[in-house]
Amino acid sequence: MINDASVQQPTYYQEVERKGYSRREFLSFVTMMAAFMGLEKSAIGQVIKAMETQPRVPVIWLHFQECTCCSESFIRSSHPIVADILLDKISLDYTETLMAASGFQAEAAMKSTMEKYKGEYILCVEGSVPTAADGVYCMIGGKTSMQILEEASANAKAVIAWGSCASNGCVQSAKPNPTNATPIHKLLSGNVPLIKVPGCPPIGEVMAGVIVHLVTFGKIPELDRLGRPKAFYSKRVHDSCYRRPFYDAGLFVETFDDESAKKGYCLYKVGCKGPSTYNACGVMKWNNGTSYPIQSGHGCIGCSEANYWDNGRLYERASSFAGFGIEANADTLGKVALAATGVAVAAHAVATNVRKHNLIFNLEKEGKQSEKELES
Amino acid sequence: MAQNTAPIHRLRRVYVWEQPVRIYHWINALVLLALIATGFYIASPLALQSHKEATNAFTMGWMRYIHFAAAYIFFFNFLFRIYWGFVGNKYANWRQFIPFSKKFFKEMWYVFRMDILMLKGREHMSIGHNAMAGFIYFLTFIAFLVQCLTGFGLYASMSSWWFPKLFAWVPALLGGDILTRQIHHWSMWFFILFVVIHVYLVFYHDYVEGRGEMSSMGGGWKFIEEEVFERNHHQTPNPEKKTATENKKAS
Known part of the structure; x- marks a missing residue:
């Protein structure tokens, strides 16, 4: 140098x-x-x-x-x-x-x-x-x-x-x-x-x-x-988070003003991106080591991750689904697809009984005949 | 009264699904159920309140433990199935899944016409997977791959073992864990929809064909009518099949 x-x-x-x-x-x-x-x-x-x-x-x-x-x-x-x-x-x-x-x-x-x-x-x-x-x-x-x-x-x-x-x-x-x-x-x-x-x-x-x-x-x-x-x-905010025991225990804040929030439970369900964010916030903290977002009761927004603005919402775990409007998330879409599949399957079952009636009828006839012959 | 008497078919027992395939299938089914259930929990855990110290509970921890353990089983089971696609019988062969011949596409189109559009015509007579099913399984294998890549990619940073670390390039390629997690979550819905359609179609084939579709994944046997067997009407897209029957005819 x-x-x-x-x-x-x-x-x-x-x-x-x-x-x-x-x-x-x-x-x-x-x-x-x-x-x-x-x-x-x-x-x-x-x-x-x-x-x-x-x-x-x-x-x-x-x-x-x-x-x-x-x-x-x-x-x-x-x-x-x-x-x-x-x-x-x-x-x-x-x-x-x-x-x-x-x-x-x-x-x-x-x-x-x-x-x-x-x-x-x-x-x-x-x-x-x-x-x-x-x-x-x-x-x-x-x-x-x-x-x-x-x-x-x-x-x-x-x-x-x-x-x-x-x-x-x-x-x-x-x-x-x-x-x-x-x-x-x-x-x-x-x-x-x-x-x-x-x-x-x-x-x-x-x-x-x-x-x-x-x-x-x-x-x-x-x-x-x-x-x-x-x-x-190299470590996720999640891995050095002092609220991690609440995460492992399955104890989560549901809304920012509930009893769980007062108890300092994990902020995972209110959108904390700690589990997918690689940073040293939990260790070094901010303002001379005073605090960091999670310590002050707000989830990590994943500000050091690429495209954190577009990849999902700040206060939800749910992932938004591009191209289906801002309110559609993967699970909503999944449920709709599941319902559509259910309807399609039911319709197919009905159609089968109509269109393939002869086939099924003959199979049954054959089976019944064998059954009779077996008895006699 | 010839019309009132149904033709009684002689059925021939064919060993379609070998034991390793059956074991693979049911391990896969159980593990997938576990992965979907725990995956939903991990994505959106239930609201619990506790007066106990957090150290005394490990609900999320167990869910994740089951998810990761199941993921390992899923992965190695999947690897085994790929291996079996090269050494197993013709119904397990990889050629059943990858549309590479004109015949494959022809049969897919035929299955589409008969089983989806419900057009009238002679029923197709495949013994193993029909071409359409084979192709759909090929898509599921791709979905398996996506889930393994994204899943182990997310897991890599939590593990000290070298194996998951082999997948560390996946989140790097996708630009981070956030998108990787989302792809992992979206793909899961493919499996749910697949299970619904798969189970329904097993019922359907058993009901319409009466050839032991449902029980085949238990004992491995399917039954085909003697005359079908003779006429060699069952069309599997596997070229091996033809030579096998030809050999049989010759002998």
């Missing part, structure tokens, strides 16, 4: 010191990040060393079709060093939300980072890219987001897709998707490694963890089949 161009950059630890944090605070930050990343205790030293010796990685952080909740989540992650150093100081050479520069200055800063740190900078993308009408639905500085993404990703060391927008399209790619909002993995050339960090937003510590991993090991973290870091997305 170190080359001549980036040696001039201060290391993370130098930045930490400059900001007035004590060594103890720095160590507690590193230990916390190592724990979040699922590293062994012995790896803490490695992280500390990396933070002390590695120059800050230049970062370009692009904002396309998004609500900035990912950035908001990141700057609120539980340890102040996360925001202070990683975000503030990862040098954020370019990010529309937080940079001081604007207009031509900002564009120039991005361009110079791209040239100066060719193949060294990390490209973070927040938001999906609209491709309808040649991409005019999202334009910055006179360029479409498609163009900007193409330019910025060409020489990046790695691309991080922050949040569900960039990872899987999120709400703006829900049907009918008028702007043809597209997750970035469909637009990248594939030459640059991509890390998807889905969630609406992703957990701040998870985002920090991904960056710390990149800095410490100089390579992208181990990813699952969908391109998400295994350290944070």
Whole structure:
């Protein structure tokens, strides 16, 4: 990661010191990040060393079709060093939300980072890219987001897709998707490694963890089949849920105001998508580890899963059935089909007795005759 | 009074369903029932209230346990049936299920005309599956496959065994567990509709043909009229059959 161009950059630890944090605070930050990343205790030293010796990685952080909740989540992650150093100081050479520069200055800063740190900078993308009408639905500085993404990703060391927008399209790619909002993995050339960090937003510590991993090991973290870091997305919300015993016991909340809800039963029947959502919410929680949706009595809506807007309803387990209206779910359709089959079978039985009367009559006659002969 | 006296048929006993096929059939029936019942419960559990601690109950846990155990039996039973499609008798052969010949389509069309449209004509005389039934079973095998892929795909992340992990690519391919679960749920209805029609048609064939359709899955025998046997009218889409009867004639 170190080359001549980036040696001039201060290391993370130098930045930490400059900001007035004590060594103890720095160590507690590193230990916390190592724990979040699922590293062994012995790896803490490695992280500390990396933070002390590695120059800050230049970062370009692009904002396309998004609500900035990912950035908001990141700057609120539980340890102040996360925001202070990683975000503030990862040098954020370019990010529309937080940079001081604007207009031509900002564009120039991005361009110079791209040239100066060719193949060294990390490209973070927040938001999906609209491709309808040649991409005019999202334009910055006179360029479409498609163009900007193409330019910025060409020489990046790695691309991080922050949040569900960039990872899987999120709400703006829900049907009918008028702007043809597209997750970035469909637009990248594939030459640059991509890390998807889905969630609406992703957990701040998870985002920090991904960056710390990149800095410490100089390579992208181990990813699952969908391109998400295994350290944070290998378990379902369901598997780490503290209400899981109620699920296993078969005790469920029926409505949000019933006795079962007061008792804190499982939210499965009111649409909790925990059983099909891969995320670390149950372990890391939100707002400095205070709580997470299920803990505050609301089911998981599966915000880090692809197409969660279109795949079924937020407050029901039932799966909607595409093409049969919003009220039709698989079971309604199944019951109708079952009734229709029942009617068809009954009609067929009647028709059989009419149309094949002779056949059946002859069979019976034959049988009766044999029966008589047997008696005589 | 010749018209009042029915022609009495001599019946020939044919061993149609071998014992492994029969065992497969009933294991499949039981396991499917268990899978559908527990599957419905898992999709929409009953409303229970308890004053006991949750640790003392395991209702959902048992339902899922039965579902997963049944799924394993279902899968390996299915694998066995595929194997038997290559080594079993001609009525169990894979050729009975896959429409690959003109004859197969012809018989399907004929069954459609006779048994569904109820047109008049000479009754078809298949001994094993008729071509239409064979084709429908082929569709059920595809549905089996869909359920195995989506089911074990969903199960993969909960299991530490390598076998379910072989299916982990399925939710990845479909973009996540939500859609995988929905496909698993929708496909289940195919089995329910199949069971209704299947059971009805077994009654129907037994009633209209009087050749032991119902009991055949018990003892394995069906009965065909001697003259039908001689005339070689029963049309199975299996080319092996023809050579078998020809050989018999020759000997």
